[in-house]
Amino acid sequence: MTVDTAENLYIPTYDDVLAAHERVKPYIHRTPILTSRLLNELSGAELFFKCENLQKAGAFKVRGASNAVFGLSEEKAKKGVATHSSGNHALSLSYAAGRRGIPCHVVMPRTAPQVKKDAVRGYGGIITECEPSTSSREETFARIQAETGADFVHPYNDERVIAGQGTCAKEIIEDLGPLDAIVAPIGGGGMISGTCLTLSNISPETKIYAAEPEQADDAYQSFKQGKIIAYDAPKTIADGLLVPLKERTWHFVSRYVTDVLTASDEEIIEAMKLIWKRMKIVMEPSSAVPLATILKNRDVFAGKRVGVVITGGNVDLDKLPWNK
């Protein structure tokens, strides 16, 4: 680890990624990389889709969560881990804690969809419900942490999580060799930060594009304005990408990202259906944002070898966006 002196933050190094990979390997899949002739033709690029939707717990987040959980000392581990999230991080942390045999406390608004509560409980997470407000969430979370002594694992603003996410780009480069670019979705920036950390060390010539929904383009605005911009309550079909950057992810985004590209919800749904139809994989709207941005920026990617991260596959099969 190094320290970002401006912010006095612990910033993970590539050695942390290497250690994370050794630590998490027994608990994650080495996910396949798929290609599609049709999508190559449509984009004019050579696209390689890293399928983290086929990952344990259905998302890349299990990399960072497992790194945090399995890096804890025996003493700390006994008290378990805790987070506030209703998405893939909660599932992933519950999964990882379950594999280690320690408790995972998840604070979720009582108004969260039943399907999300069921999924967290299905992976063994212990849910404490709060009111759907920031103050209630913070109060409830503080109480749970005080009662249990559980280790807080933030969904992305955590050096262990970022180092874990960096194992994904490591596998991509190991499997494919040099690439001209990697495109990954950006929400809070955990995946992009891990990608920056790895590529800046082992493949600095590979450009890094962050793909974001137009309707929650806080990372785009942050990137253009040179400081973290956060929105109050953005709404987009890509509901994995609503949260803002934090200081640890901004560290990487501001230094290593080539550009932030955006796509409309309509373009995201179209790209999502195209991937389901042609690549035969189940993935979330958030995971379709990279392809949506690639198809509308042909000039950027044509003729290039491009890695594309399909970040997750946890979608409600009874509520697909094209069946509304």
Place this chain on the structure above:
Amino acid sequence: MTVDTAENLYIPTYDDVLAAHERVKPYIHRTPILTSRLLNELSGAELFFKCENLQKAGAFKVRGASNAVFGLSEEKAKKGVATHSSGNHALSLSYAAGRRGIPCHVVMPRTAPQVKKDAVRGYGGIITECEPSTSSREETFARIQAETGADFVHPYNDERVIAGQGTCAKEIIEDLGPLDAIVAPIGGGGMISGTCLTLSNISPETKIYAAEPEQADDAYQSFKQGKIIAYDAPKTIADGLLVPLKERTWHFVSRYVTDVLTASDEEIIEAMKLIWKRMKIVMEPSSAVPLATILKNRDVFAGKRVGVVITGGNVDLDKLPWNK
């Protein structure tokens, strides 16, 4: 090739599978094999899913079709290939012919769904429509063949096709080593015959189970009665498995299959949704029949290492069986 003296049929040998694999490798994906802890827990077995839904043209059929197309002499190839099918074989043959740059003629009833016609045309197939009757189909097909001199590639009752399908089990054993069993869907029996051909040569201790919808259980009846039984117009959600065995596939089914197991349409849909939800892959109802039969025959598979063939992923995303 050997000759089945009883029927005077050319029966492919394992050398034909080896030759087929070399021939088709440039045109097919080596598809990934996925696993799921949850499905292992539910079945009590260790399941390995060979994902031919992620294959070129979305189905294993591209193996046999490519073997037929690329095995043609230059002279024969010029005249193209022909088939009557509205399913995955038509797509796969069109794809393979397109890769070789030769015409592929497909006779389809004019009443076939537009989405199927569009898919065949999308792969470059030339459709000739017939009336929806056997006599019209046969007449039309005979005319097309006479006019073009195209080589008829039957969807399964063809030694080149069976040898091609045998490459799938070859990859499974190469990747996984010894298995206790392989379960694959059975319609006309092309995949199962190829599996029998390969396993009887390289892994004769591996048991072979054919999985069939109860509502089209002609292979089950054939297997139990010791002769080919064909139904007139069976109806099941597993619409890739409606066709009867023919003499070349009966040759293999009658000699090498351990058992034929059946599942109801309800069980098939449940297994299909389970695979979509937990394994995050898009696959057809026909491809869910193996898991449906495994889950209802726990005693047969518990504690065993079992290969499961997910045969195809061509499904209409606007008409999923659980959204009816």
